[in-house]
Amino acid sequence: MRLFIYGTLLDQSLRDAVAGEGGQLVDAVLPGYAVRPLAGSVVPIVQADAQATAQGKLWDGINADQAARLALYEGIYDYRLIDVTVTLADGTAAAAQMWVPPQDAGLGDGSWSLAHWQTHYAKASVLAAQELFAMDPLPSLSDLAWQFPMMQKRAWGQVQASQTAAPGSLRHSPGAGDVTVTHRKPPVGSFFRLQGFGVEHRRFDGGRQGPLPREVFVGIEAVIVLPYDPVSERLVLVEQLRMGALIRNDPNPWILEPVAGMIDAFEAPETAALRETKEEAGLDVTLRKVSGCYPSPGNATDFFHCYVGLTDIPDTDHWSGGLAAEHEDLRLHVVTLDRALELVASGEMNVAPGVMLIYWLALHRAALRVEFSGGIAS
Missing domain, CATH: 3.90.79.10 (Nucleoside Triphosphate Pyrophosphohydrolase)
Structure with a gap:
């Protein structure tokens, strides 16, 4: 499979989380299309525009497993594949496919920036994709319609927690290695999820404890x-x-x-x-x-x-x-x-x-x- 990518999949961390490593990427453009913000979302859409040229990459050598994972991920948003012809850096044309949004997708205000998305939203997007593709078996598209928004909420919460001030004027202020999570088990549940894991941590007397088996409800x-x-x-x-x-x-x-x-x-x-x-x-x-x-x-x-x-x-x-x-x-x-x-x-x-x-x-x-x-x- 040969795919023209233009939005969040240009980010390698998300691309690897969704499809895994593999394939070759080269610079490419798609005349007659523009990358613009999607209304009510942090991701972009691509729209036909005779006066514009979409910047992106040609992703060649996608194997069958990667293609199936991409289809599941893009299917969450009701995207579909179309055939396109892109232009490579040396001016040659190349046939490819491209995921496009539903025809009724609304256009947001302003412009869409990959750098802005990477700064503010990439970490949560990667965490949600990792949770999805850690599931065995993978859910159906109909189940993902209500499961994936919860994965995104959980991921967003984890990112927000990591960026929250954590004062330690009375309680212990942890240093590197004071607590370690080990042996993460696949979480269970569909809408809400239960996570099993091991934990090893520093004791108040200066010793070490663990690993201890633990479970938590992974909420929002x-x-x-x-x-x-x-x-x-x-x-x-x-x-x-x-x-x-x-x-x-x-x-x-x-x-x-x-x-x-x-x-x-x-x-x-x-x-x-x-x-x-x-x-x-x-x-x-x-x-x-x-x-x-x-x-x-x-x-x-x-x-x-x-x-x-x-x-x-x-x-x-x-x-x-x-x-x-x-x-x-x-x-x-x-x-x-x-x-x-x-x-x-x-x-x-x-x-x-x-x-x-x-x-x-x-x-x-x-x-x-x-x-x-x-x-x-x-």
Whole structure:
């Protein structure tokens, strides 16, 4: 197989993660096409444009296994192969194939830069591809339609974690070799995944321990937003059936909690927080960051970005919310902060991030009342 590549596959680390090593690459251009940003995405599309020339590489010598892996990866995005004729550096023409997006793919603003993508998004893209192609057997395209976005979210979370400040004024500040992960097993699960591994680490007495067999739930980055009106001192709680409580055998698995949702791959936490609050509660809010925290670091990688969402809450007791496309069945309750504290005390509010945010509001209610005594600016 001979392929003209023009976008993220020009990055060797991603190319190797998707197809493995092999084949030969030479500079090539494709007259009559332009590489442009894809709307709502960090990857590019190629579009017919008689006045443009797409820059890329001709990838020759792709074997059958590589071609199959490429077809699976490109198929996630509904890309298809077309025949093209490219021009090599010496001016000769060469027949090739090229993956192109669906005809209804939207065009984004500005231009697309490989260097920008490599700086900001390549690491997560490579991690997601590595997770995909470590699966045995490989999933079908229909399964990947809902599995791969989760792989991307997990990868994005890992990259964000590696770039987060990690103060060590009280706790141990690790040095090279203080902890080592060994014997990673293939993760199991389809939507959520469980990872087995070994760990060896430095002890507080200066000795070494391990390798010890361990397992963790490989989760995602999420946003938690508690909408709050500092003028009326009311807040919004979301009620929904939660599977964790159900399978734990809780007699009442309908849970009261703040707005909550996963951070999409390549999305900033603040963007996700505003999006989720609009989707679940129909509210526009001003975010006040409370904490970034692990809810259960002993057994899960989940990390929560927790906010209070300052807003003018409607004069109603409850309403429905959520997205039908995501099968969300939500009931939203408006309660006073005092009532919320009663729910915490009784155990009816039993979601840890919600409890934390309610207590934060109790601690800061007076200051917020003064700060917004003139109302909340829209």
